[in-house]
Amino acid sequence: MKTAPSFMDRKDLLALAVLAAILLIAFPVLLDGFRLNLVGKYLTYAFVAVGLVLCWGYGGILSLGQGVFFALGGYGMAMYLKLEASSVENTKIQSTPGIPDFMDWNQLTELPWFWQPFHSLPLTILLILLVPAFFAFVIGSAMFKRRVSGVYFAIITQAIAAIATILIIGQQGYTGGVNGITDLRTLHGWDIRTDSAKFILYFVNVALLLAVVCFAMFVRDSKLGRILVAMREKEDRVRFSGYSVANFQIFVFCLAGVFSAIGGAMFTLQVGFMSPSLVGIVPSIEMVIFTAVGGRLSIFGAIYGALAVNFAKTSLSESFPELWLLGLGGLFIAVVLVFPNGLAGIWRDYVQPSIDRAFKLRSKDPADPGHDVAKQASTLPAE
Amino acid sequence: MFGDYSLGDLGAIFAMQGFAGLILFSVYLLMALGLAIIFGQMGVINMAHGEFMILGAYVTWLTSVFFSEHLPSLFGIYFFVAMALAFCASGALGMLIEWTLIRRLYKRPLDTLLATWGLSLILQQTYRSVFGPREVGVTLPDWMMGSLPVTDVIEVQINGLFVMGLTVLITTAVFIMIFRSRFGQQVRAVVQNRQMAGAVGIDTEKVDRLTFGLGCGIAGVAGSAFTMIGSTGPTAGQLYIVDTFLIVVFGGAASLFGTIASAFSISQAQSTLEFFLSGSMAKVITLLTVVGILMLRPQGLFTLKVRR
Numbered sequence: 001m002k003t004a005p006s007f008m009d010r011k012d013l014l015a016l017a018v019l020a021a022i023l024l025i026a027f028p029v030l031l032d033g034f035r036l037n038l039v040g041k042y043l044t045y046a047f048v049a050v051g052l053v054l055c056w057g058y059g060g061i062l063s064l065g066q067g068v069f070f071a072l073g074g075y076g077m078a079m080y081l082k083l084e085a086s087s088v089e090n091t092k093i094q095s096t097p098g099i100p101d102f103m104d105w106n107q108l109t110e111l112p113w114f115w116q117p118f119h120s121l122p123l124t125i126l127l128i129l130l131v132p133a134f135f136a137f138v139i140g141s142a143m144f145k146r147r148v149s150g151v152y153f154a155i156i157t158q159a160i161a162a163i164a165t166i167l168i169i170g171q172q173g174y175t176g177g178v179n180g181i182t183d184l185r186t187l188h189g190w191d192i193r194t195d196s197a198k199f200i201l202y203f204v205n206v207a208l209l210l211a212v213v214c215f216a217m218f219v220r221d222s223k224l225g226r227i228l229v230a231m232r233e234k235e236d237r238v239r240f241s242g243y244s245v246a247n248f249q250i251f252v253f254c255l256a257g258v259f260s261a262i263g264g265a266m267f268t269l270q271v272g273f274m275s276p277s278l279v280g281i282v283p284s285i286e287m288v289i290f291t292a293v294g295g296r297l298s299i300f301g302a303i304y305g306a307l308a309v310n311f312a313k314t315s316l317s318e319s320f321p322e323l324w325l326l327g328l329g330g331l332f333i334a335v336v337l338v339f340p341n342g343l344a345g346i347w348r349d350y351v352q353p354s355i356d357r358a359f360k361l362r363s364k365d366p367a368d369p370g371h372d373v374a375k376q377a378s379t380l381p382a383e
Numbered sequence: 384m385f386g387d388y389s390l391g392d393l394g395a396i397f398a399m400q401g402f403a404g405l406i407l408f409s410v411y412l413l414m415a416l417g418l419a420i421i422f423g424q425m426g427v428i429n430m431a432h433g434e435f436m437i438l439g440a441y442v443t444w445l446t447s448v449f450f451s452e453h454l455p456s457l458f459g460i461y462f463f464v465a466m467a468l469a470f471c472a473s474g475a476l477g478m479l480i481e482w483t484l485i486r487r488l489y490k491r492p493l494d495t496l497l498a499t500w501g502l503s504l505i506l507q508q509t510y511r512s513v514f515g516p517r518e519v520g521v522t523l524p525d526w527m528m529g530s531l532p533v534t535d536v537i538e539v540q541i542n543g544l545f546v547m548g549l550t551v552l553i554t555t556a557v558f559i560m561i562f563r564s565r566f567g568q569q570v571r572a573v574v575q576n577r578q579m580a581g582a583v584g585i586d587t588e589k590v591d592r593l594t595f596g597l598g599c600g601i602a603g604v605a606g607s608a609f610t611m612i613g614s615t616g617p618t619a620g621q622l623y624i625v626d627t628f629l630i631v632v633f634g635g636a637a638s639l640f641g642t643i644a645s646a647f648s649i650s651q652a653q654s655t656l657e658f659f660l661s662g663s664m665a666k667v668i669t670l671l672t673v674v675g676i677l678m679l680r681p682q683g684l685f686t687l688k689v690r691r
Binding site: 143154167 | 426428484487488491492493494495496497498500501502503504505507508509511512621625628629632661663664666667670671673674677678679681
């Protein structure tokens, strides 16, 4: 009889401490302001990746539309910042002062109704969390209640990502079009463009990420997490045992959506703009690859995956732009064919055992839900 | 929105947009047919399908360049040669990919999706390196240029008509192959019950490989037809992949009739709306409607009862 993993056992605490040390001490000490801001940007993708670990790795629901939720959070924050930057004094030269500049260029004369709530910061934060949850709930309840899952769900979420991009680009007057929402200045009177503000925002970002990680671990180790794994493996048996499979799926999809939205909001704050280039099919599927590279069953792996892929992307695409797409494509294939458990799998199979031998520690907890799956994946027919 | 047009104008508009929609329908259908075979019959998600189509388009372009330089006297018929070559090139690449990549992933459909997406990135970059980032267009033979006047206000382009004729021909061929030939019988047997098909002596692995190759080959022909009405760039395939998947899912994944019906309704809706709204809004409304219907009826328009 295996015992269920308890929340925050020694191994998790150690991993959390290492992550916190890297993000809170090592990076700020070693990196200059520009690079630190870049790391902060990568870490906003890690929010999405952590959500995908729960949703895809544990729940078996692959969403190719996480960019939409990222955008809902990001645009929410950007709308607030834009309204603050477009005060009547700042926009005197426009034909309608007091509305964002791109609306004025598109002959809008008053603020659309859905921009109104974003005058207030508390309401903005609330909407950043609620709107993605609501959208995820609508999509999720429409699909999961009708037992759509797997491949169909992936294709439909991808179509939603495509629709969202076309809509945002097409409705230039309301969304800023292809340029997105730019020229953001202050958050509640606090200038976010200065170096010190960026430094503080980095720490806010890391703190939020660590909180999200803890919450994700809590979900993973609770009974809910066990049900998610059971659902992924044999959905019908869970259903016949009396659980409402759809409700669990909706919950985890909403949770992943909210995580993504937090990441999106932090992206806007740190990078200073939001644009449709972060919404569509390509960014959404790139976020899946962060998770896959890190290890789809590892919450910490997802963060390292997001960092590693983005570091590689930045350094490779700066020097060899042609190689980057080939490398990314190869990475997709390799991560599926050769190491389906990603970095976390490599760590667990090769690095961890040697560390354990060195310190004569007890070997890894066999009840780790990832363990059985790893075995399954490695016994898949691979001629 | 109809107020500014007289009844006669409206009729002409609908006819012209309907014709434009038919051309779109032809391209959609050719792309979706290959995908319906691969996805519907084999359950494999091929995100690189668009790139197989672009391969066909590039092969057509290469053939047209070759003919205009070396065999100018036969330029009028180069397209038929190009189409055959495109089918062979895409089909061969498809079989190679099936052998190296896809067959290891039949039990993991979501992973196939990621792997073929990676493949599509690699192919895109390869096209960009080999053919350059700029779009290329083929020169049409003389007999394909121009348009036929039907009435005073309505004209139809010959190349559009040609693509439509081609689509009808290929669709018929696919139907005969799947529903009348021995190979098609084997494909359907494998789809319905893989183990039993194997037990009665069908080489299921070979059928899988040929089916995948056939689907990719049809994509190559689609690309060939695509050059008749538009130019080709390295990333052109990606633009169509979402629409095509939606068409296949909307039609009902395992039903070829459904694919035709959904390709027709989606392309007609889109091109008719395009005249009255902006192109992007027409697309948004069409896709949203399709997604909405799929949420209410996830099995698609037509379903085939299959024992899983």
